[in-house]
Amino acid sequence: MPARALGRSVGERCSPTDRLTPGRAGYDPRVGVRTATIDVAGIRCERCVMRLGAALQDLEGLEAASANLVGEVTVAWDDHRLTRDAIVHALRRAGFPARE
Numbered sequence: 001m002p003a004r005a006l007g008r009s010v011g012e013r014c015s016p017t018d019r020l021t022p023g024r025a026g027y028d029p030r031v032g033v034r035t036a037t038i039d040v041a042g043i044r045c046e047r048c049v050m051r052l053g054a055a056l057q058d059l060e061g062l063e064a065a066s067a068n069l070v071g072e073v074t075v076a077w078d079d080h081r082l083t084r085d086a087i088v089h090a091l092r093r094a095g096f097p098a099r100e
Helices: 046-056 084-093
Strands: 026-028 033-039 062-067 072-078
Touching: 033 084, 046 062, 046 084, 072 084
Parallel strands: none
Antiparallel strands: 026 033, 033 072, 062 072
């Protein structure tokens, strides 16, 4: 199942379920969904947000994602099908390296 509406609007936070708090790292074992906000370099405009969304949309297990021009990417993923490292790798391949 592809992620919902990636890159919809700049600054919008993701909220895949009512039980998750957008923008805060966390895990809800009842639904197997993990959330995190990842700081990335290179987001300068709406086109960058759209390109970032295109890079993430095909990741199996990604539930939701959003980005803003400050360089924050908020993601929610199924912990049984996807890892944070795989998301970071997809961001790097698209030209948006994570700032650690």
